[in-house]
Amino acid sequence: MLFKLVLASLWSRRVMATLTCTSIGISMLVLIGVEHLRAEVKNNFERTISGVDLIVGSRTSGVNLLLFSVFKIGNPSTNIQWNSYQDVVNKSQVAWTVPLLMGDSHEGFSVIGTTNDYFEYFKYADKQKVSFTQGAPFKRLYEVVLGADVAKNLGYNLHQSIVMSHGTGKVSFTHHDDHPFKVVGILNSTGTPADQSLYIPLQSTDIIHQAEHVDDELLASVPLGKKYQPRLSAFLLGSKNKISVLSLQRDINQYAQEPLSAILPVLALRELWKIVGAVEISLKVISWLILATALICMTTMLLASMKERERELAVLRALGAKAHIIILLIGAEALLLTLLGALAGYLLVTITLIFGQPLLEKHFALYISPYANLFAVGQFFLIAAIAAILLSLIPAIVAYKKSLLSGLKH
Numbered sequence: 001m002l003f004k005l006v007l008a009s010l011w012s013r014r015v016m017a018t019l020t021c022t023s024i025g026i027s028m029l030v031l032i033g034v035e036h037l038r039a040e041v042k043n044n045f046e047r048t049i050s051g052v053d054l055i056v057g058s059r060t061s062g063v064n065l066l067l068f069s070v071f072k073i074g075n076p077s078t079n080i081q082w083n084s085y086q087d088v089v090n091k092s093q094v095a096w097t098v099p100l101l102m103g104d105s106h107e108g109f110s111v112i113g114t115t116n117d118y119f120e121y122f123k124y125a126d127k128q129k130v131s132f133t134q135g136a137p138f139k140r141l142y143e144v145v146l147g148a149d150v151a152k153n154l155g156y157n158l159h160q161s162i163v164m165s166h167g168t169g170k171v172s173f174t175h176h177d178d179h180p181f182k183v184v185g186i187l188n189s190t191g192t193p194a195d196q197s198l199y200i201p202l203q204s205t206d207i208i209h210q211a212e213h214v215d216d217e218l219l220a221s222v223p224l225g226k227k228y229q230p231r232l233s234a235f236l237l238g239s240k241n242k243i244s245v246l247s248l249q250r251d252i253n254q255y256a257q258e259p260l261s262a263i264l265p266v267l268a269l270r271e272l273w274k275i276v277g278a279v280e281i282s283l284k285v286i287s288w289l290i291l292a293t294a295l296i297c298m299t300t301m302l303l304a305s306m307k308e309r310e311r312e313l314a315v316l317r318a319l320g321a322k323a324h325i326i327i328l329l330i331g332a333e334a335l336l337l338t339l340l341g342a343l344a345g346y347l348l349v350t351i352t353l354i355f356g357q358p359l360l361e362k363h364f365a366l367y368i369s370p371y372a373n374l375f376a377v378g379q380f381f382l383i384a385a386i387a388a389i390l391l392s393l394i395p396a397i398v399a400y401k402k403s404l405l406s407g408l409k410h
Helices: 002-012 014-047 062-070 082-089 117-121 148-154 202-207 242-253 265-305 310-318 323-364 374-409
Strands: 054-058 094-106 109-114 132-135 143-146 181-187 197-201 234-239 260-263
Touching: 002 014, 002 323, 014 265, 014 323, 014 374, 054 062, 054 242, 062 234, 062 260, 062 265, 082 094, 082 234, 094 117, 094 202, 109 117, 109 148, 109 202, 143 148, 148 181, 197 202, 234 242, 242 260, 260 265, 265 323, 265 374, 323 374
Parallel strands: 109 197, 143 181
Antiparallel strands: 054 234, 054 260, 094 109, 094 234, 132 181, 143 197
């Protein structure tokens, strides 16, 4: 009976009720969206690299080194000399290294010069290796391996010929037309920035910037360290003994021949989250203020409707409705409006992410699940519902006090 009364009452004021639901829905859209994006972006960042003990680059901040070497955001301040790289590689504590050289691009995607050790030692998520959906690692100078998003977005297949461009921007006026590369491998999707890169032999990054022509040869016939000694943007490092990581980091940071920075990825990520923490808190505060404003607007709407409903409530009192029935009626209306608005906000977040996911993958290499954490959503729903019930007591008490008197006047 009470539910029918609530529905009939809201239907009689459907325009105002719809506007109220919309405002609550928008506030929940912001609240759930901000929290979900924060959690998903953090998860994406944390799963991007795994099993790497140190990231080494030229002297810079740990966050900057992490961003350009792993997330392809920004650029190195300067490159590392080949001899410095070799000195670190030859240290007894070092088990493996993966050199990285950036600076070129293809259709806006980053081109990374590296060795086949990348496909052996680079890991993501819970120490998962990158794997090939088609083809295999490069074996010759002018061969390239594509990240999953590169192949998908550009429609490339094996054995296609592509040309690299100088610079990291989306638009370049300098192309290495005299050194075309053949696609020999396509990686499986990892849901990390690795999907948005092209990988070429480290020797090739030197060759394509030289005037002389070099024939396409097997990599084994043109080893690094002799004729080709490229300067590196950074390199990933794994140690033989985890206990020695800190001492190895100290030795690299104190390297005399060249200023170097060696960072622990986990600590650099924590530092990054500290930097964005203030923004995160600000967004949360704004989201809660928007929800509070929407709920206050709902309370105002219910109060404003009391004048129109004086006769309706007086009839209910005259028919024997007790005080708690009047309060329950107003509270139920507020609760129903809030839950409908919150549900609409959740659905809007889900629909927006379902259709927006391709854009997030293309431009930011982020995989954001369209389905928000139900536990977190449930908490927001519960808080909003409790706040709505408490705020509804104001118009409910006003309605109870005035209903009988107004009925007698009429």
